[in-house]
Amino acid sequence: MKPLLIVMSAPSGTGKTTLCDLLLQEFPEITYSISCTTRAPRGEEEDGVDYFFLTQEEFNRRVKEGLLLEHAVVHGNCYGTPADPIREAFAEGQSILLDIDVVGADLVRQYIATLPAGDPLREGFTDIFIEPPSIEELRNRLVGRAEDSMATIELRLKNAQGEMDRANEFTYRVVNDELDLAYRRLRDIVMVRGGLL
Ligand code: ADP
Ligand code: 5GP
Numbered sequence: 001m002k003p004l005l006i007v008m009s010a011p012s013g014t015g016k017t018t019l020c021d022l023l024l025q026e027f028p029e030i031t032y033s034i035s036c037t038t039r040a041p042r043g044e045e046e047d048g049v050d051y052f053f054l055t056q057e058e059f060n061r062r063v064k065e066g067l068l069l070e071h072a073v074v075h076g077n078c079y080g081t082p083a084d085p086i087r088e089a090f091a092e093g094q095s096i097l098l099d100i101d102v103v104g105a106d107l108v109r110q111y112i113a114t115l116p117a118g119d120p121l122r123e124g125f126t127d128i129f130i131e132p133p134s135i136e137e138l139r140n141r142l143v144g145r146a147e148d149s150m151a152t153i154e155l156r157l158k159n160a161q162g163e164m165d166r167a168n169e170f171t172y173r174v175v176n177d178e179l180d181l182a183y184r185r186l187r188d189i190v191m192v193r194g195g196l197l
Contacts, residue, residue, distance in 0.1 A: 001029050001194035003124050004095040005086065009105045010130035011160035012075070013142035013153075015176040018098055019130060022183050023190065026157045030095045030190075033085060036062060039077035052082075057064075070100070070107035079104065088133055090120050095194070102129075102166040108196045109169075126193045128186065129170035135160060 006023075009017040024032055036052045038059050047053045055064070059078050062068055071080030081098055089096040098108065105127055115122040132138040138160055142153045167173055172189050176182040191197040 001027070001095060001196055003032075003090050003093055003120055004190065004193055005090075005108075005121050006030070006095060006097045006124050006190065007105050007108055007127045008099050008130060009095065009102045009128075009163070009170070011076045011132060011138060011163045013145065013160075014130050014132045014136050014158040015141065015182070016099055016130050017177065018175075018179065019176065019183055019186055023097065023186065026166060026187065027095070027190065029093075030097050031085070031089045033081055033096050033098045035079050035081055035098075035100065036068065036071075037077055037079045039075075039079075046162070055130060067110065070104045072101055072103040072107070074101045074103070074123060075159060077154070081108075086121070090124075095124065097116075102163050103170070106166075124193070126172070126189065127170045128172040128174060129167045130182070130186075131164065131167060131173060132160075133175060159190045 008016055008020060020032065020039065024185055034048065034052060036054050036059060038054055038056050041053055045051065063071055063080065068080035068081060069083040069086060071078060081100060081104065086096050109127065112122050112125045139157055141154060142148060174182055174185045188197065
């Protein structure tokens with residue numbers, strides 16, 4: 001597969017992690033970009049697997065040293081994408097998958113625009129927005145996941161509309177209604193962009 005820089009965004013609870021996991025299982029040539037965050041681990045999350053869980057001081061240091069490709073405050077916590085693993089993955093012919101918010105996606109888009117035509121990162125840039133079928137269903141999924149407090153769920157729902165208003169900034173949009181169907185649409189996008197279809 002041609003190396004892709006896949007950027008996926010969605011309101012929290014849409015099913016992005018579920019869809020990303022399916023993609024990573026099917027395509028071993030796609031590496032997941034492990035973000036840094038200042039938020040506390042949730043459920044079974046492990047440091048260095050799901051996120052690098054950092055103190056605010058350590059996060060700030062990495063920003064200052066230019067170690068992050070992009071960073072943003074999302075739902076009150078800092079999140080950022082380590083830059084080095086992306087170039088390293090591309091150097092090895094691997095694709096990389098970023099699960100980041102709409103602000104971060106736009107920062108990556110702006111960075112990509114500064115690269116010369118023909119740069120593999122620019123050629124492989126594939127931005128996808130995953131949409132929930134409705135806000136009501138989003139609430140059901142956040143409650144059903146049972147990992148966040150009600151206050152956190154309300155904050156995430158409050159932010160969801162603003163994120164959905166930015167869906168048109170993305171080249172591709174996939175509604176996660178039926179999981180199987182949504183995954184098939186996502187898979188087709190990746191296969192077409194990767195030159196497999
Ligand atoms: P995100 O990563 O976008 O926050 P998750 O992948 O954690 O979301 O999914 C949120 C919840 O919704 C999980 O409990 C997951 O099992 C469920 N879910 C994901 N996709 C669907 C779907 N298509 N239909 C119903 N429930 C889903
Ligand atoms: P969660 O706390 O549910 O894991 O993630 C909350 C939000 O932060 C999601 O929209 C997720 O995509 C986003 N996010 C995760 N990592 C990053 C990152 O490195 N950068 C940015 N900008 N957003 C991120």
